[in-house]
Amino acid sequence: MTISRSENMRRIRSRDTAPELTVRRALRESGFSGYRLHRRDLPGNPDIVFIGRKKAIFVHGCFWHGHTCPEGLRKPKSNVDYWLPKIQGNRDRDENAIHQLHAAGWSVLGLWECEIEDGSWMRTALKEFMQG
Numbered sequence: 203m204t205i206s207r208s209e210n211m212r213r214i215r216s217r218d219t220a221p222e223l224t225v226r227r228a229l230r231e232s233g234f235s236g237y238r239l240h241r242r243d244l245p246g247n248p249d250i251v252f253i254g255r256k257k258a259i260f261v262h263g264c265f266w267h268g269h270t271c272p273e274g275l276r277k278p279k280s281n282v283d284y285w286l287p288k289i290q291g292n293r294d295r296d297e298n299a300i301h302q303l304h305a306a307g308w309s310v311l312g313l314w315e316c317e318i319e320d321g322s323w324m325r326t327a328l329k330e331f332m333q334g
């Protein structure tokens with residue numbers, strides 16, 4: 203893998219994706235504002251961070267991060283030798299980041315893209331996480 207490819211992935215990762223915007227809107231509507239975005243000083247650059255509460259939220263794309271749902275289990279049609287290690291690498295990085303955040307006293311919520319599609323489920327999950 204070349205460096206430029208990995209840099210490109212990082213940019214894709216940090217963009218304001220539609221699922222992320224959906225989560226941010228749900229947080230605001232539930233009264234949880236004051237979050238920060240894409241903190242590069244924290245392990246894994248969490249997508250949404252509440253500094254004072256020490257709560258970090260990751261919004262994972264099902265395909266990119268290898269969720270066990272139909273989208274996540276979909277096999278790439280081409281460049282399999284590139285994508286499968288890439289996806290595994292993302293999973294390893296996710297796990298490592300969560301581990302490091304926990305060790306530093308953070309609570310972490312990982313949301314999958316497919317879960318976010320169920321708005322009421324997501325709102326409940328966010329409330330439980332923020333109040334927990």
Ligand SMILES: [Zn+2]
Nearest residue numbers: 264269271316
């Ligand atoms: Zn999924």
